[in-house]
Amino acid sequence: MKLLKFTKKGIYCIPGKFYLDPWYPVDYAIISHGHADHARWGNKHYLCHNDSKAILQHRIGVGISIESLAYNQTKMINGVKVSFHPAGHIIGSAQIRLEYKGYVVVFSGDYKIQPDGVSTSFEPIKCHEFITESTFGLPIYKWKTEQELQNELQDWIYQNQQNNRTSVFFGYSLGKAQRILKLVENVDAIYVHAAIHNLNNAISNSGITLPKSQLLTSDFKKSAIQNKIIILPPALLGSRLLKRIPNAATAICSGWMQIRGNRRWKGVDAGFVVSDHADWDGLLTAVKATEAEKVYVTHGSQAVFSKYLNDIGIKAHELKTEFGEDTLEAVEQEKIEKA
C-alpha cells in the first residue's frame, strides 16, 4: 500500500496529509526527536513526544504551535493512527508508527538499541514497512557496553587528575552532553557550556532528572575548574575558551571515533566511541525484529546497508534524498558534530 511519498520536503503521509521530520516548512510536521536535522524551524504545527516538547520550544521558539503525546498513546489524523514509541536515541526520541486500514509503517528516526540510562530504551515495533536510519551501517561499528564506556571515561579522568589536567569532553549539546553527564556522574564536579546548561534546564523543567552539573560562566576562575570535568559543544574545538582552560586534556565522544584516522584527524588527546546511534548489529537486530516486508534505508550508509539486507533476504530499498544540497551540507555538518 502506498501510504508514504518521498518528496523534496521530506517523507509525506498521503492519507494523513502530514510530514515526518520535514526539511522545509510544512503545515503539519510530526517530529521524531529534537535534533536540528529532524526538528526544523518554520512548520505551522508540530507533533512530538512529551519529552521533546520542551526541547523543541527551547530550540525553535516558545510560541510555536505544538502538541505532544506519551509513548504508545495514539492520535487519529485524517484516518491515520499515529503513535510514538521509544527509540533510545536521546531524551524524547521516538519511532513514529502509522497505521492506516490495518497497514503499519514505522519510521525509526534515529535510534540506539543499547539502554543508556538517560533516554527511554528502544522497543521494536512490528510493521509492514520500516524506514530505518543507517548512520553506522558497516560491520566495523561495534559499540562497547555502557559499563565499559563508563570505566574508560572515568579512568581517563582519574589519569588526567594525576597529571594535573582538566578533562574536557566534546559532545553535541542535545543528547551526547547528557549521555556524557551520566557516564561521568559522581566522579568530580562537572561544568557545562551555556548551550548545554540551557538545554539541561529545559529538560529538567519538563520533569526529567539529570546528573548534577554547573554552568561554566565566561569569567570562570582557573583554580576552580582545574582538574575538574568540562563538557563543551564540538564547535568549541580549538576555540579561545578552550585555550583558557588550564591544562586541558581533550576528548571527543562520537561513534566516528571508532576509526583511528578520525581520532587523529581531530587532533584531540582521546577519542571515545560513544554513539547515540545503533551499531551494525543493532541495526540488524532492529530491522529483523520489525518483521517488515519492505525496508527503506536512509541517513548514512544507505547503499551498503540496503545491499546487505537484500543479500540476507530482506527486501530493502535505498531511500534517495532529493533535498537541496545546501541544506544537506549544513545538516551533515551538524551530524558530524552530533554523532
Add this chain to the structure above:
Amino acid sequence: MKDFSNLINAIEITNKTTAKIDAIIHYFKVAADKDKLWLIALFTGKRPSRPVKSSLMKTWCIELAQIPEWLFLESYSTVGDLGETLALLLPNPTKSIEKPLHVWMQELIAVKQKSDTEKKDYVLASWNSLDTQQRLIFNKLIGGSFRIGVSKKTLVNALAKLSGIEANQLMHSIMGNWSVDSISFNDLLEGKHINYDKSKPYPFCLAYALEKELVDLGNPKDWQIEYKWDGIRGQIIKRKNEVFIWSRGEELVTSQFPELVEAVSKFKDDFVIDGEILAIKDSAVLLFNDLQKRLNRKNVTKKLLEDIPVGLYVYDLLEINTIDVRNKSMSYRRTQLEKVFQRNTSEVFALSQIINFKEWEELHNIRDNTRNVNAEGLMLKKKNAIYHVGRKKGDWWKWKVEPLTIDVVMIYAQKGSGRRSSKYTDYTFAVKNDDKLVTVAKAYSGLTDKEITEISRWVNQNAIEKFGPVRTVKPELVFEIAFEGIALSRRHKSGVALRFPRIKRWRKDKTVNDIDTIDSVKALITNL
C-alpha cells in the same frame, strides 16, 4: 604487549614530536631489554619478513566475521588500513593474554616456517585473546607499517634525550649491523658494534631563498653559480675503506645506493663530500619522481638498479685525507675537489657544473631554462665563503624557478592513509580535450584540513559510485595546480607528465568551462 600498545596509542594520538619523544622515552624506561631492542628494530625497518600472507588473514577474518567479501572490501575502503579493518571486524575475544613484545616477535618468526593450517590456528588463537587495539598491533607486527609519524630521526632524538649520547652516533648505531639476539640495549646505544669515528658526519651548510636583487649581491666575479638540483642532498664519507652516506635529514642511507658505495670504495683518497644524489640515465638527470622509486627500499633489486641508476653531482669538499677543510674558502675547496676527481674517476660521480656568466642579467634567462635539464633553479655561492654549520644568511642563496600552474578539474577522489584515512585527500585532475576530459595529474597536498573536510563532504554527496575506494565525481571542483616541470610522455594517456604536481589553491571562482585544455598544457613544454 600492554606497554607497547600504550606506546603506539600515545604516539598516534598526538601530532607533537615532543610528546611522541616523551612517550618513547617512557617505553624505554619501563620495557624489558629485548622489548626495547625490538622497538628500535621495528621502527628502523629491521623487521623480520612477513610470516603470514595478508590475503590469508583477510580470508580468515571474513570467515570469522561471517560477512560477504564485498562488505569486507567496503569496510576496508572506509577504514583505509588492512590491519585496522581486520581488528574491527573480528568477533570479540573470549580470552585475554599478556605476552611481552619480544615473545610475540619470537612466535611470529617461528610461525613463518609452519604450514598454513598451523598458521591459521596460531593467528586465530591470538586474535581471540587480544582486544581491538592489541589486535591491530598484532596485525601490524605480522606486516605493514604503523604509520604513526615516527621517523628514525624521532627515535634517535628520543634515545639521545634518554642516554645523553650524540644523535648522529646513535643513528649510526641503530642503522649498523646488529640483531636483537646479539646485543644488549646499552651496548647498542654505546655503539659497541660500530666505529663512530669513521662514520661521523658534519652538519650540512644550508642556503636561504634569495631575498634581494641580483645586482645587490655585488661583483659577479665573487660568486660561483651552479644548478640547484632536485634530488637528495647527501654527505658521502669514505674513511679507512669504509663508506657511509648520510642524508640531509641525518639518516644513514648507505644501503640504498649500492652503486655509489661501490664507486667510492675504489677511490684512492679518503674524503667527505657534499653532493646531490640524482637518478641519472644516459647522462641525463631524471625526474625526482623516478628517484623516489629508489628510496626507502628494503631491497634494491637488480632491475631497479638498471631502471633507475643513481649518480652523484658533487658540490663540495669537507674533509680530505683526514684534514677538515670546511674553514677554507669555497674556491679553495673547489680546486681541491677538482683535484680529487682528477685522481679518482668514476662514471657515477660528476662535479656540479659551474655556470659561466659575466653580468647578473644573464642569469635570469639561465634560471628560466633550468627546467630543461630537470633542475629547479640556481645556487649562488660566494667564492670566499667557508662551509658554514647549518643555515647562515649571506654566503649561499638558492634561487628557484617559479612553478608552472594550470587550472584543472577534479574527476576522482580517493581516501588518504594514516591520519588522512577518514577523508578524501588524494585527487585525480583532468583538463579539456575537445569535449572530453583527460587526466593530467594526481595530487595529494596543498590544501588545509578545513578545505579537505569541505571537499570530503562534497565528494560524499556527489560521487557517482557508491562502492569501492575510488569515487568518480561530477567534474565541478576546479583547482589551480603547480608543478616544477613538464615533459612529453608516452606512458600517460594525456601525453604529458608533470613533475611534482601539488594543489596551489582551490578555485571556487572558476567552473569546469574555465579549465585549461590539453593543448594549452602542451604549449608549456618549451623544448618540444
